[in-house]
Amino acid sequence: MDDLVSTDWLAERLGEAGLVILDASSHLPAAQRDAAADFAEAHIPGARFLDLASWTDPDSAVPSAVPNREQFAKRLQQLGIGALDRVVIYDDSAVKTSSRAWFIFRLHGFTEVAILDGGLGKWRAEGRPLEAGTRRAPEAKGARSGPAAFSIRSKADLLANLERGQEQVVDARGEGRFTGREPEAREGLASGHIPGSLNLPFGEVLNEDGTFKQPDELGRVFEEAGVDLERPVVTTCGSGVTAAVLLFALHRMGKTDVSLYDGSWSEWGADPHTPKASEPSA
Numbered sequence: 001m002d003d004l005v006s007t008d009w010l011a012e013r014l015g016e017a018g019l020v021i022l023d024a025s026s027h028l029p030a031a032q033r034d035a036a037a038d039f040a041e042a043h044i045p046g047a048r049f050l051d052l053a054s055w056t057d058p059d060s061a062v063p064s065a066v067p068n069r070e071q072f073a074k075r076l077q078q079l080g081i082g083a084l085d086r087v088v089i090y091d092d093s094a095v096k097t098s099s100r101a102w103f104i105f106r107l108h109g110f111t112e113v114a115i116l117d118g119g120l121g122k123w124r125a126e127g128r129p130l131e132a133g134t135r136r137a138p139e140a141k142g143a144r145s146g147p148a149a150f151s152i153r154s155k156a157d158l159l160a161n162l163e164r165g166q167e168q169v170v171d172a173r174g175e176g177r178f179t180g181r182e183p184e185a186r187e188g189l190a191s192g193h194i195p196g197s198l199n200l201p202f203g204e205v206l207n208e209d210g211t212f213k214q215p216d217e218l219g220r221v222f223e224e225a226g227v228d229l230e231r232p233v234v235t236t237c238g239s240g241v242t243a244a245v246l247l248f249a250l251h252r253m254g255k256t257d258v259s260l261y262d263g264s265w266s267e268w269g270a271d272p273h274t275p276k277a278s279e280p281s282a
Contacts, residue, residue, distance in 0.1 A: 001086050003102070004212060004252065005114045007123050010088055014045055014129075018085050021047040024101035025091040025120070026241075030185070035093075042130040044090065044123060048079050048137055052101050063266040064239050066152065072108040080138035090116035090123070096202065096210070099244040103260065109146030115248065118211040125209070150247065153234050153261045155268060158194060161234070162275070168227055169197035172237040172246045173265065180278030184238075190269040192278035194236065200225040202242040205249040215253045222250070232257040239266045 013019055023043050027033040039049045055075055057065040067075065081087060087105065091098040098115045105113040116123070124130070153167075161167050171193055176182030178199040180191035193199070204221050205213055213221065222229060233250060235243040240262045250258045261268075268274050 001112055001114055003114050003248075004117050005088055006117055007126055007128065010044070010116055010123075011128055020079070020081050020085050020087045022050045022079070022087060022089045022101065023047045023091065023120075024050045024052045024089045024098045025093045026052040026095075026097045026100075027093055028095060031094060038092065040134055041132055043132075044120065045129055045131045047090075049134065050075075050079070050089070050101060052097055055101075055104065062154075062263045063270075066104050066107060066240070066262055069108055072104065076110075078137060085112070087113040088116055089113065090119045092120035095241050096206070096245050097241055099248045100241045103150065103244040103247060106149040107152070109148060111146065111149070118209055121210050151259045153259045155261075155263050155271070155274070158234070158236075158261055158268070159274070162195060165196070167232045167234045167259070169194055169234045169236055169261070170222075170225070170227060170246060171197050171199050171265075172202040172235060172242040173199070174201050175199060177238070177265075180276075184265070184269060186266070188270060189266070190272075190276050192269070192276040193265075194268060195275050195277040197236065197277075198226045200227070200246060202237070202245040205245060212249060212252060218249050218253050222253075229253070229255065232259070234259045234261050236261040236264045236268075238264055240264045 021044055023039050025035040025038065027035055035053065036049060055067050057068050057071060089098045089101045098119060102113055102115050171178050177184065178193045183191055200222065205218055207213055219229065227233065235246040237243040240260060243260050243264055247258050247260050
C-alpha cells in the first residue's frame, strides 16, 4: 500500500478485511469544533475515531508530546488494530492532522499506514457515502512494532544546531506568526521564530482541494523557500502538527534525512532563555 491513497482507491476497498480506516481529526480551539461529535454525526463508513488530541505522552515535559511506544501500542489495541492490518488515516481539520497521526505510526515502526489524499473534504465533495454513530472496536489483536522511520528532535538538539548548523529548520507556521508581526494566541508565548530557520507555510504543499502536490512541484516549493534538498531538514511549527505535513511532503519526495521538532514553538517560545528572531513591521 502506498503512503498516500486516493478517494477512488479507498471507495473500491470499503469493508475489505484487514483494512482499518481512522478519523484523525483534531481542531484548534479557535475552530470551536468537537471532533468526536463531528465523527458521530458523519464519517466514512466503517471508520474508527482515533481521538488524536488525547494521543500524547502526558508524562513528557514537551507540550502535547508524541505518545511513547507503550502508549502507542495501547491505543492500537483499543482501536482493534492488528499486526496484519493496513491503516488509512483521514481528517476534516484545517491543520491537516492526518499527517501527525501518520507520523506517529511511522515513528513507532508501523509501516502499512497511509493518508487519504484530500481527507473527508474531498470524500464529501465527491458525494461518497457517509455514516453516523459510533461502533465498538473489535477485539484487540496486537499490533506490529518495528524500527522508527523518522526521528524526533528536542529543544536541546535545536539549541546545539544553532552552533553546528548541520540541519536546516523549516517552520510550517504562517508568515505573520513566523515573522512575529502577528502575536501568538497563547498567553505567555513569545512571538517570532528560531534563529536561522526558514518559513514554508504548510498550505503551500497542498492543492486547493487539500490533496498533496506532486513530488516535482513539491521540490520547487521547498527550493523557493530556500531549502537545500541535499541537506538534512528538521520541521517545526506551533505544536508539532503542521510540521508533520511538511515532513510528509518531504517523504513523498523521497527525502529520508528529515526529523520533527516535537516541542515546536509551544516549547521554544515559552522558554525565556531560548533565542528568538523576528522581523520588524513594515
